[in-house]
Amino acid sequence: PVHLRCARLGTSWEDLVWSRRMPSTRQRRGSGPTARERPAATPKPPSSAPSLRRRVDAALARAYSAWSPETMTAFRIIALARVFAANASIVTDCDEVFNYWEPMHYILQGFGQQTWEYSPLFALRSYAFLLFPYAPFATIGQWVGEMFDAKNGKMMGFFLCRQAIGAISAATDTALYAAVRERYGGLAARFTLLFLALAPGLFHASVALLPSSFAMALSTLGLAYWIRSRPGTVPPQTQGGQAHLHSYVAGAVCSFAAASLYGWPFAIVVALPAALDLLARFGIIRVFVYAAIAAAALLASSVVVDTHYYGKPVVAMWNLVQYNVFSSKGPELYGIEPASFYIKNLLVNFHVAFAMFLLAPAAVLLVRPLKRSVLDGLRETLPLTGAFLWIAFLSALPHKEERFGSVCFPVIAAGAGIAVARTNAVVDALFGPPPAERPRQNGSFVSVDSPGALFLWTIAIAFLVLSAARTGAMLYNYGAPNTVYSTLYAKHLRHMDPVGDDVNVCVGKEWHRFMSSYFLPSARFHLRYLEDGFHGQLPQAFGPNGTRGGTEGFNDDNREDRSRYVDLEMCNFVIDVTDPGKSSRFERSSHFRRIYSTKFVHVQRARAPARILYIPFLSEYLLQDAYGEYVILRNEDRGEPAKAA
Numbered sequence: 048p049v050h051l052r053c054a055r056l057g058t059s060w061e062d063l064v065w066s067r068r069m070p071s072t073r074q075r076r077g078s079g080p081t082a083r084e085r086p087a088a089t090p091k092p093p094s095s096a097p098s099l100r101r102r103v104d105a106a107l108a109r110a111y112s113a114w115s116p117e118t119m120t121a122f123r124i125i126a127l128a129r130v131f132a133a134n135a136s137i138v139t140d141c142d143e144v145f146n147y148w149e150p151m152h153y154i155l156q157g158f159g160q161q162t163w164e165y166s167p168l169f170a171l172r173s174y175a176f177l178l179f180p181y182a183p184f185a186t187i188g189q190w191v192g193e194m195f196d197a198k199n200g201k202m203m204g205f206f207l208c209r210q211a212i213g214a215i216s217a218a219t220d221t222a223l224y225a226a227v228r229e230r231y232g233g234l235a236a237r238f239t240l241l242f243l244a245l246a247p248g249l250f251h252a253s254v255a256l257l258p259s260s261f262a263m264a265l266s267t268l269g270l271a272y273w274i275r276s277r278p279g280t281v282p283p284q285t286q287g288g289q290a291h292l293h294s295y296v297a298g299a300v301c302s303f304a305a306a307s308l309y310g311w312p313f314a315i316v317v318a319l320p321a322a323l324d325l326l327a328r329f330g331i332i333r334v335f336v337y338a339a340i341a342a343a344a345l346l347a348s349s350v351v352v353d354t355h356y357y358g359k360p361v362v363a364m365w366n367l368v369q370y371n372v373f374s375s376k377g378p379e380l381y382g383i384e385p386a387s388f389y390i391k392n393l394l395v396n397f398h399v400a401f402a403m404f405l406l407a408p409a410a411v412l413l414v415r416p417l418k419r420s421v422l423d424g425l426r427e428t429l430p431l432t433g434a435f436l437w438i439a440f441l442s443a444l445p446h447k448e449e450r451f452g453s454v455c456f457p458v459i460a461a462g463a464g465i466a467v468a469r470t471n472a473v474v475d476a477l478f479g480p481p482p483a484e485r486p487r488q489n490g491s492f493v494s495v496d497s498p499g500a501l502f503l504w505t506i507a508i509a510f511l512v513l514s515a516a517r518t519g520a521m522l523y524n525y526g527a528p529n530t531v532y533s534t535l536y537a538k539h540l541r542h543m544d545p546v547g548d549d550v551n552v553c554v555g556k557e558w559h560r561f562m563s564s565y566f567l568p569s570a571r572f573h574l575r576y577l578e579d580g581f582h583g584q585l586p587q588a589f590g591p592n593g594t595r596g597g598t599e600g601f602n603d604d605n606r607e608d609r610s611r612y613v614d615l616e617m618c619n620f621v622i623d624v625t626d627p628g629k630s631s632r633f634e635r636s637s638h639f640r641r642i643y644s645t646k647f648v649h650v651q652r653a654r655a656p657a658r659i660l661y662i663p664f665l666s667e668y669l670l671q672d673a674y675g676e677y678v679i680l681r682n683e684d685r686g687e688p689a690k691a692a
Contacts, residue, residue: 099476104417106472106479106499111232118228121240122221128244129213133254134206137526140257140450141559145586147256148205148563151177153589155185156201158570160586163601165594171370173363174594175352176309181256184211198541198568202533205565209254216253219264222271223457230274231465234503239464241507246460247517248396252453259450262310266317266433267457269302273321274430296329297337304341306454309349312364313371314454316440317433324429358595370603377446380605384447389438392449393459395517395659399510400463403470407431407462410469431465434458467506475499519661524648524670527677531622532562534643535679539620545569553618555579555633557677561622577621577633578612585611621680627652627672633680643679 116124138144145162153159154177164171185208192203220243228236243249252260276295303318325334346362353361371378393401408431412424419427434455441451478498535552543550545568554561555577564574576585583605590596600608615621615633623631624647633639648670650658657669 100417102476102479103414103472106475107232107414107416107469109475110234110468110472113233113237115228115233115236116240118221118225121224121236122217124240125220125224125244126214126217128250129217129253130210132250133209133213135522135526135529136251136254137521137529138560138562139251139255140448141561142450143255143257144561144563146172147177147181148565149586150174150594151182151185151256152564153594154178155182155189156564156570158573159564159589160574161589161594161597162586163584163597163603166597166601167357167359167361167595168598168601169366169370169603170353170357170361170363171367173309173349173353174356175349175363176258176261178352179309179348180215181208181212184208187211199537201565201568202536205563209256212256212260213254216249216260216264219267219271220249220253220457220460223267223274223461226271226274227461227464230277232468234471235465235468237464238467238503238506239461241510242397242400242460242463243457245511245514246397246400246456247514247521248393248453248456249460250518251521252450252456255450255453257450257453258311259314259453262306262314262317263454263456265302265306265310266314266454269299269306269318269321270430270433270458270461272296272299272302273325276325277426277430296325296333299325300334300337301341304338305345308342308345308364311454312368313440317437317454317458319436320429320432356594374603376604379446381446383445386442388447389442389452392452393438397456397459397463398513398517399506401459403463403466403506404431404434404459406470407466408435410466414469414472431458431462434462467503471499471502474502513660516660516662520657520659520666523661523666524653524658525650527624527645527647528557528560528562530645531643531677531679532566535620535622536566536568539642539679539681540566540568540572543568544571546571549573550619551575551613551617553577553613553615553621555621555623556581557622557624558585575613575618576611577615577618578609579632582607584608587611616682616684619682619685621682623678623680624649625676625678627675629675631678631680634678638682638684639680640683641678642681644676647675647677649673649675 145160146164149159150161150165150172153161154174163169185204188207188211189200189204191207193200196203224236224240224243227239252263272295276292276299299321303315303321307315307318322334346364349364350360350362353363370376397404408428411428411431412421415424415427437455438452441447475497480497540550548571550572552567552572553575556579558576558581561574567574573588584602584607587597587600600610615636616638621631621633621639623633625631627649634641648658652673654669654673656662657666
C-alpha cells in the first residue's frame with residue numbers, strides 16, 4: 048500500500064505520487080546544483096518511529112485511498128432517501144403551497160389560490176420557474192398516477208412530482224460527492240455521502256418546490272464543477288484535460304447563474320468565492336462570456352413567459368430584489384428573528400455534521416500533506432467559504448426563515464465529510480500504531496480496533512441516532528396535515544361527483560398548513576377561509592381574468608381583507624386543530640360531526656428535547672400536555688352521500 052511504502056522510504060505520499068508525473072522545477076529549467084556539487088547530508092540518528100508530521104501524512108494517504116462507493120451506487124443511495132422524503136416529509140412552509148404549488152395547479156388544472164406576489168400590481172414571482180421543469184413533472188406524475196388509480200391520480204401526481212424534485216437533488220448531490228471523492232479522497236467522500244443522504248435538513252429541503260431548494264441544487268452542481276476545475280484535479284498538460292477543464296468552468300458559471308437568475312437572486316452570495324477564483328484563474332473575458340450567455344438565455348425566457356402570464360412586460364427577479372432591498376416595507380412585515388436563528392436551526396438539522404463543518408477550515412488548513420504550504424491549505428478551504436458567507440449574510444437580515452438556509456445545506460455536508468477525514472488523520476497519528484507496525488489489510492478500511500476507527504464509528508453512530516430522532520419528530524409530532532388531507536381526498540372527496548354544486552373545504556387558523564389544491568379532485572371543490580384569529584392578508588382564488596387578474600383586493604403591507612371570509616354554514620368540511628383536552632370551536636355547532644382525527648403537537652406547549660427529537664416512550668410522556676388533535680369535521684346539513692368507490 049502507498050502509505051506503507053511512504054513510511055519505509057521516509058517520504059510523503061504526495062511526493063511519491065507527483066514525482067512520477069512531472070520533473071521538478073530545477074530539472075525542467077536545467078539549473079541548480081548537481082549531485083556532485085551538493086554537500087553531503089549529515090546523517091540523522093536512527094528513529095524508532097516516523098515523526099508525528101509524517102504519521103499524519105501517512106494517515107492522510109490512507110484516508111485518501113480509502114474505499115468509497117462508486118458514483119452510481121452513491122446516486123442510488125441518495126435517490127432512495129429522496130423518494131422516502133418525497134412521500135413522507137411534511138410541507139414546512141406555506142409559501143411552498145400558496146406561491147408555487149397553487150399557481151402551478153392553476154396553470155395545469157384551471158383552479159387554485161393566488162397570492163399578492165402573483166398580482167400583476169406587484170409581480171414578484173416568476174411563472175418561468177414553475178414551467179421549467181416542474182410543470183412537466185406534475186403533468187407526467189398525474190398521468191402515471193391515473194394509470195394506476197384514476198380517482199387518486201391527481202394526488203399521486205403531487206407526490207410523484209416531489210419525487211422528481213428529489214431526483215434532481217440526488218443528481219446534483221451525487222455530482223458533489225464525486226467531486227469530493229476525486230479531490231479530497233475516499234474517506235471524506237464516504238462521510239459526505241452519509242451526511243447528504245440522511246441529514247434532516249436535506250430530508251425536507253431536497254423535495255420542496257421552492258426557489259431556495261432549486262438554488263440549492265444548482266449551487267451544488269456549480270460547486271461540484273468548480274471543485275473539479277481546481278488545480279490538481281484535472282491534468283492541465285493534456286489536450287483532453289484542457290477540454291474537460293473548460294467544460295467544468297462553463298458548467299460552474301452556468302449552474303451558479305441559473306441558481307441566481309431562475310431560482311433565487313440572493314443565492315449569488317454563495318457563488319462569490321467561485322466567481323473570484325474563476326476570474327483570477329481564467330480571466331474576465333472567458334468567465335464573462337459564459338456568464339453573459341447563461342444570463343441572456345435565462346432572463347430572456349423568464350421575461351417572455353412572465354410577460355405572457357402577467358399581460359405586461361415583467362422582470363420578476365428585479366421586482367423581488369426591489370421589494371426586499373429597496374422597499375420601505377419589505378419582508379420584515381412577516382417577522383423578525385435574532386441573529387442566532389440560523390445557527391440554532393443548523394444545529395438541529397445537521398447537529399454532528401454542522402459541528403464538524405465549523406471545524407472544516409481549520410482541519411483543512413492545519414492537517415495537510417507535507418509538501419502542501421499554508422497557501423495551498425487556504426486554497427483547499429476556498430470551496431467551503433460560500434456556506435460561511437451565506438450563513439453570515441442571512442444572519443445579518445432581520446427577517447429569517449428556515450428555508451432560506453437550505454441553499455448551503457449540501458456544502459455543509461461536504462465540509463463536514465472533509466473535516467471528519469482530516470480529524471481522523473490526526474487521531475490516528477496521535478493514538479494509533481506507527482505505519483510500519485500496522486497489519487496489512489486486504490481492504491482500504493482502517494482496522495476496527497484503531498483509535499481512528501473508534502472516532503469514525505462515534506461520528507457515524509451519533510449522526511445516525513440524532514438524524515433518526517429529528518426526522519422521527521418531524522413525522523410523528525407534525526405530520527398530521529399530510530395524513531388529514533390525504534384521508535379527506537381518498538376517503539371522502541374522490542367518491543363525490545366531479546360536477547355539481549360547490550363543495551367547500553374550509554380552514555381557519557390552520558390555513559397555512561393546507562396541502563394544495565392537488566388534494567381537491569376538481570374545480571367543483573373550493574378552499575374557503577373562516578375568521579379564526581388570523582388578521583393578516585390571505586390568498587384568494589384566481590378570478591375570471593386568471594393570471595392577469597388579481598389587481599383588486601391585494602396589498603403589499605399584509606393588511607387583512609375581510610372579504611376573504613365565508614360563513615361557517617357554507618362549509619361542507621372544516622379542517623381544524625384542537626387545543627389539548629378540548630374540542631374544536633367549530634365542532635360545538637350541532638351541524639358538524641368529527642369524521643377523522645389524529646394527534647398533532649402544539650410546538651408552543653411542547654417541552655425540549657421531545658419538541659425537536661423523537662425519543663421512544665419518553666416523547667409521549669414529555670408531550671402529553673402538548674397533544675392536540677388535527678380533525679376533519681363534516682357539515683351534516685350540507686353533506687352529500689358518498690358514492691361507491
